[in-house]
Amino acid sequence: MIAELGHFALILAAMVAVVQAIVPMIGAHKGWDGWMAAAVPAATTQFFLTAFSFSALTYSFVVSDFSLRLVVENSHSLKPMLYKVSGVWGNHEGSMLLWVLILTLFGACAAWFGGNLPPSLKARVLAVQSSVAVAFFAFILLTSNPFLRMGIPPMDGQDLNPLLQDPGLAFHPPFLYLGYVGLSLTFSFAVAALIEGRVDAAWGGWVRPWTLAAWVFLTIGIALGSWWAYYELGWGGYWFWDPVENASFMPWLLAAALLHSAIVVEKRESLKSWTILLAILAFGFSLIGTFIVRSGVITSVHAFANDPERGVFILMILAVFTGGALTLFAARASAMQAKGVFGLVSRESALVANNVLLAVSCFVVFIGTIWPLVAELAFGRKLSVGAPFFDAAFTPFMVVLAIILPIGAILPWKRAKLNRAVKQVVPAAILAFLIAALAWTLQTEKTILAPVGLALGIWVVAGSALDLWSRCGRGDMASRLRRLTRLPRADYGKAVAHFGLGVTMIGISAMNAWQIEDIRVAQVGERFEVGAYEIELASVDQVQGPNYYSTMARMNAYRGDRLVAALTPEKRVYPVAKMPTTEADIDNGFLRDIYLVIGDAQDDGGWAVRTYIKPLANWIWAGAILMGVGGLLSLSDRRYRIAAGAAKAGGGGARPVAAE
Amino acid sequence: MKSLKKQRRIQVIIVAAIALALSTALIGYAMRDGINFFRSPSQVVAEPPTASEVFRIGGLVEDGTLVRGQGETVTFAVTDGGASVPVSYTGVLPDLFEEGQGMVGTGKYVNGTFVATEILAKHDETYMPKEVVDALKEQGVYQDPNETDS
Numbered sequence: 092m093i094a095e096l097g098h099f100a101l102i103l104a105a106m107v108a109v110v111q112a113i114v115p116m117i118g119a120h121k122g123w124d125g126w127m128a129a130a131v132p133a134a135t136t137q138f139f140l141t142a143f144s145f146s147a148l149t150y151s152f153v154v155s156d157f158s159l160r161l162v163v164e165n166s167h168s169l170k171p172m173l174y175k176v177s178g179v180w181g182n183h184e185g186s187m188l189l190w191v192l193i194l195t196l197f198g199a200c201a202a203w204f205g206g207n208l209p210p211s212l213k214a215r216v217l218a219v220q221s222s223v224a225v226a227f228f229a230f231i232l233l234t235s236n237p238f239l240r241m242g243i244p245p246m247d248g249q250d251l252n253p254l255l256q257d258p259g260l261a262f263h264p265p266f267l268y269l270g271y272v273g274l275s276l277t278f279s280f281a282v283a284a285l286i287e288g289r290v291d292a293a294w295g296g297w298v299r300p301w302t303l304a305a306w307v308f309l310t311i312g313i314a315l316g317s318w319w320a321y322y323e324l325g326w327g328g329y330w331f332w333d334p335v336e337n338a339s340f341m342p343w344l345l346a347a348a349l350l351h352s353a354i355v356v357e358k359r360e361s362l363k364s365w366t367i368l369l370a371i372l373a374f375g376f377s378l379i380g381t382f383i384v385r386s387g388v389i390t391s392v393h394a395f396a397n398d399p400e401r402g403v404f405i406l407m408i409l410a411v412f413t414g415g416a417l418t419l420f421a422a423r424a425s426a427m428q429a430k431g432v433f434g435l436v437s438r439e440s441a442l443v444a445n446n447v448l449l450a451v452s453c454f455v456v457f458i459g460t461i462w463p464l465v466a467e468l469a470f471g472r473k474l475s476v477g478a479p480f481f482d483a484a485f486t487p488f489m490v491v492l493a494i495i496l497p498i499g500a501i502l503p504w505k506r507a508k509l510n511r512a513v514k515q516v517v518p519a520a521i522l523a524f525l526i527a528a529l530a531w532t533l534q535t536e537k538t539i540l541a542p543v544g545l546a547l548g549i550w551v552v553a554g555s556a557l558d559l560w561s562r563c564g565r566g567d568m569a570s571r572l573r574r575l576t577r578l579p580r581a582d583y584g585k586a587v588a589h590f591g592l593g594v595t596m597i598g599i600s601a602m603n604a605w606q607i608e609d610i611r612v613a614q615v616g617e618r619f620e621v622g623a624y625e626i627e628l629a630s631v632d633q634v635q636g637p638n639y640y641s642t643m644a645r646m647n648a649y650r651g652d653r654l655v656a657a658l659t660p661e662k663r664v665y666p667v668a669k670m671p672t673t674e675a676d677i678d679n680g681f682l683r684d685i686y687l688v689i690g691d692a693q694d695d696g697g698w699a700v701r702t703y704i705k706p707l708a709n710w711i712w713a714g715a716i717l718m719g720v721g722g723l724l725s726l727s728d729r730r731y732r733i734a735a736g737a738a739k740a741g742g743g744g745a746r747p748v749a750a751e
Numbered sequence: 752m753k754s755l756k757k758q759r760r761i762q763v764i765i766v767a768a769i770a771l772a773l774s775t776a777l778i779g780y781a782m783r784d785g786i787n788f789f790r791s792p793s794q795v796v797a798e799p800p801t802a803s804e805v806f807r808i809g810g811l812v813e814d815g816t817l818v819r820g821q822g823e824t825v826t827f828a829v830t831d832g833g834a835s836v837p838v839s840y841t842g843v844l845p846d847l848f849e850e851g852q853g854m855v856g857t858g859k860y861v862n863g864t865f866v867a868t869e870i871l872a873k874h875d876e877t878y879m880p881k882e883v884v885d886a887l888k889e890q891g892v893y894q895d896p897n898e899t900d901s
Contacts, residue, residue: 325843432755435762443763451770458778462786473789473882475807477857480785484777610823610842662846671846690843694820701843 094159097147098238101188104140104195105228107133111221115214119286127214131202134217137224138192138199145179145192148237152179158244161185161237167250167667169638177261178251183385183401184237186264190381191227193265193272197301198224201276208297215283216276223275226408234401250667253639259319263312267339270309271377274342276301277349278374278416281367285419288426290363295356298370300726302353306346307722313339314715325673325688327608327703329711332481337460338380341453345373348449351442359431359504361439364424365446371420375413376453381405383460434506441499445492452488459484493547493596497554500589501561515561519553534605544600551593559586581728588721595714601707609702612693618649622704624685625649631689631698639663641674644689644698648678660689684708787857791886793833795860802861805868808836809855809883817850829854829865831883832890836860840867848872853883 111133118126151159152175155168165182166175180186198220205213231237254260280298284290316339321329330336349369355362386402433439459476466472497516498509527546534541562582563571607622618627629645642662648655656678664671678685683706690699789807790800800806813835816828825844828835838856848854848870858867 325846429756429760433759435759443766447767447770451774454771455774455778459785462782466786473885474786475789476782476786478785480778480781483781483785484774487777488774612822673843673846688843691819691825693822699823699843 093147094151094156094238094240097144097151098236100140100147101144101228101238102232104137104144105225105232107137107140108195108221108224108228111137112218112225114218116218119211119214119218122211124210127210130214130217130221134195134198134202134221137221138195141188141192141195145188148185148188149176149179152176155248157246157248158240159237160239160241163241163245163248165251166248167638168247169667170251170256171637173258173261174251174256177255180264181251181255181260184231184235186268187227187231187235188237189265190268190272191224191231193268194220194224194227194275197273197276198279201279201301205297212283212287212294215286216279219279219282219286220276223279223412226411230401230404230408234404247667250638250665253663253665253668253670253672254323257319257323259315259323263315263319265312266308266315267312270305270307270312270346271339271342271380273301273305273308274346274370274374274377277305277346277370278412281370282416282419285367285416285423285426288423290356290367290427292357292360295353295358295360295366298366299350299353299357302346302349302370303722303726306343306350307719307726309339309343309346310715310719310722313343314712314719317715318712321708322675322677323672325675325701327606327675327686327688327701327705329602329708332459332476332478334460335380335384337456338383341376341456341460342373342380344449344453344456345369345376348446348453349373351445351449355431355439355442359433359439361429361431361433362443362446363427363429364420367420367427369446369450371413371416375409375416376457378405378409378413382409431505433504436502436507436509438499438502438504438507441495441502444495445499448488448492452485452492455484455488456481489596490547493551493593496551496589496592497558500554500558500585516554516557519550519557522553523547523550536605538604541600541604544604545597548593548595548597548600551596552590553593555586555589555593558589559583579728581725584721584723584725584728586721587724588718591714591717591719591721593714594710594717598707598710598712598714602705602711605706607702607704611700612695612697613700614695614697617697621702623650624655624704626685626687626700626702628698628700634661636663638667639665639672642689642692644687644700646676646687646689646700648685648687656685658685658687660687662689679709681709682707789855789882791831791833791882791889792829792836793831793886793890795836795865796834799863800860802859805857805859807855807857807882808838808865809853810835810886811883812848812850812852812854814850819844829856831886836865837863838865838867840870842870844870845872855883 111130114126114133115130118124118129148161151162152166153172155162155166155175157163161182161184165185166178170178178185180189198217201213201216201220205216208216277298280294280301284294316336317329320331321327349366352362352366352369356366382402382405385405386399431439459480462476463474466474497519498512501512501515523546526549527542530545531542559575559578559582560571562578563574566574609619609621611619613619613628615628615630618625625648627647627649629647631642631644634641634643640663643659644661646658646660648658658676658678660676661674662671663674673688675686675688677687683704686703686705688701690701692698787805787807789809792808792810795808808829810829810831813828813830817825818827819825824839824841826837826839827850828837830836840856852872855871856865856867857869858865860866
């Protein structure tokens with residue numbers, strides 16, 4: 092009964108979405124206030140209906156209603172409650188329902204918090220957002236209905252893939268979707284502005300918080316996924332350049348670019364057409380990502396129920412929305428005359444460079460991702476594009492980005508003097524050089540990679556600190572410190588996010604260059620040396636968990652005679668899903684991780700053991716968290732809380748530029 | 752004013768064009784080492800690649816060939832029904848690696864043995880890499896897992 096109500100609510104929501112896509116659009120065109128205003132209650136209704144539908148599915152999972160096919164295939168009565176709930180989106184149908192739920196949530200948020208938008212723009216934004224929703228409602232109802240019943244309900248379910256039974260992965264998809272789908276609202280704003288024929292500073296101000304929110308969620312979602320891959324898969328890697336990973340990384344790169352170019356629109360009324368284009372492309376890449384993940388056209392280690400029919404449907408959605416928006420863009424390009432002029436050396440130029448680099452690196456990732464498909468269709472060759480490709484083609488752009496970031500961030504708007512900015516960041520350069528030199532002399536294996544990566548990271552980190560410091564004027568220490576506490580949160584947000592990027596860079600370079608890997612057969616009681624540590628295989632026992640059996644090793648890591656960590660890596664077998672998993676155990680440290688994996692039993696009574704010492708591993712995710720925190724700080728800035736978008740200061744800039 | 756704006760726009764376009772050209776060049780350069788061709792065991796036996804080429808091989812783990820528990824190196828044979836190629840791999844195998852199951856390995860073909868640096872197996876019990884499915888179909892031994900699996 093509950094499931095039928097959920098299904099029914101979903102159909103109703105789809106019908107509301109159709110109305111919301113048409114009525115406000117006509118209203119905005121004709122100037123009828125009533126028709127425009129209809130968008131707000133429609134968006135609210137649409138959201139609550141979808142939320143009800145989602146709750147109905149969640150309820151079916153929670154009470155283990157095995158008359159639903161989806162529950163049978165992805166749940167089990169013995170599964171812990173957290174994974175019963177996360178099982179809702181651990182499969183294709185349920186995750187698509189989550190996808191539209193978030194889509195309607197963003198629509199509803201625009202309706203609720205968009206009070207200061209001009210009525211016609213608001214009506215159009217909500218109508219466009221709703222037309223995207225119509226497409227996805229149709230997709231779910233026609234190809235992926237989550238509410239299908241079983242003819243003969245079985246006694247128990249087939250369990251969720253054990254790899255997915257993990258807290259990291261429980262929250263990975265919701266965050267990722269909040270990011271992916273959040274970009275839909277940016278897209279709606281871009282298309283609405285194109286229909287309206289007006290892109291101004293205020294528009295930049297409205298779009299930026301939504302882009303920022305989507306980017307923050309996407310950052311957290313990607314970081315969670317990479318963290319999960321690191322500790323759950325037992326391969327010791329954190330990023331595999333897998334097509335599905337790239338599918339989330341491409342919108343992230345474009346959202347980061349959009350974030351920066353929207354600032355230029357807001358402050359300086361420049362780069363308008365470029366920003367609109369980015370907004371369209373960013374959501375386009377979200378859709379491409381959905382297509383790659385769901386259609387299975389490109390081989391990936393991520394397995395989703397692959398179905399060509401679904402792939403074609405998503406490809407059609409992609410073609411209609413991106414194609415339509417780009418056509419509109421071409422037709423209306425003239426409406427987007429830039430107002431602000433800027434000098435060759437200026438923050439605008441630096442942000443242009445940022446945008447070009449991010450967009451081009453996204454292009455590189457895109458080519459690498461779809462190349463297997465192109466090669467198969469065009470040349471009939473089966474191939475895969477591996478990490479060496481991305482290392483060689485993607486990294487150079489990130490290096491250049493890191494080099495210009497601290498200087499660009501400190502440049503004033505409009506016109507700047509390069510030597511003055513360079514003088515300000517000299518301390519950061521000196522620090523970066525010193526630490527790189529130190530790393531070079533201390534490292535045992537002479538690789539140039541790590542010191543260079545480290546230097547770049549330090550340069551970005553120190554540069555963002557200097558950026559913040561330079562905003563405090565030129566007075567004495569006390570007055571500067573006083574001003575530091577009163578800086579707008581957006582300034583803190585910027586500095587913290589850039590700081591985080593530097594931290595991630597440091598983590599990646601250190602881990603790539605200095606990690607130690609050891610694979611061997613160890614007897615119980617044996618002690619062996621790995622790097623600066625001694626690892627002991629103390630015992631191996633058979634243990635039973637709530638819904639699995641486990642082979643659990645007790646291992647100790649010593650440094651000299653001191654016990655550093657007692658770890659218990661496991662091999663588990665989930666009998667219901669008939670699936671074994673490897674549970675690595677990791678001792679997380681500030682400067683290094685000790686990462687242990689237990690492998691096969693050997694005929695001579697020993698065990699295969701894999702040990703990694705990973706320097707600065709946690710810095711990778713710590714940096715991502717800092718980036719997210721930076722985004723949130725910026726989002727909580729006073730001007731968004733009090734007068735979002737109301738400051739229509741064209742050309743001038745609402746933020747005091749203390750560095751000038 | 753107008754001309755400065757125009758000048759700026761032209762400069763931006765030039766920068767973008769340079770970046771695009773540079774990225775294309777880099778992509779071309781990186782493609783030389785970064786792409787791994789996929790070969791089925793039959794293809795490897797028919798035309799053995801040089802020992803320096805890194806490529807991917809895929810097929811089913813042949814029944815009765817998997818030797819694990821003899822030290823850190825695992826050996827088995829991979830087959831597509833037409834031919835089979837011995838594989839050696841040093842490391843801990845993925846969880847779902849079993850005889851009779853699909854696998855894809857990356858590595859080099861040295862002296863008649865595929866020395867794998869990376870082994871991928873399926874992620875869940877119904878998934879099989881697309882290349883493996885195609886290779887098996889070519890040899891006419893493919894069975895749809897949805898029909899044979901419980």
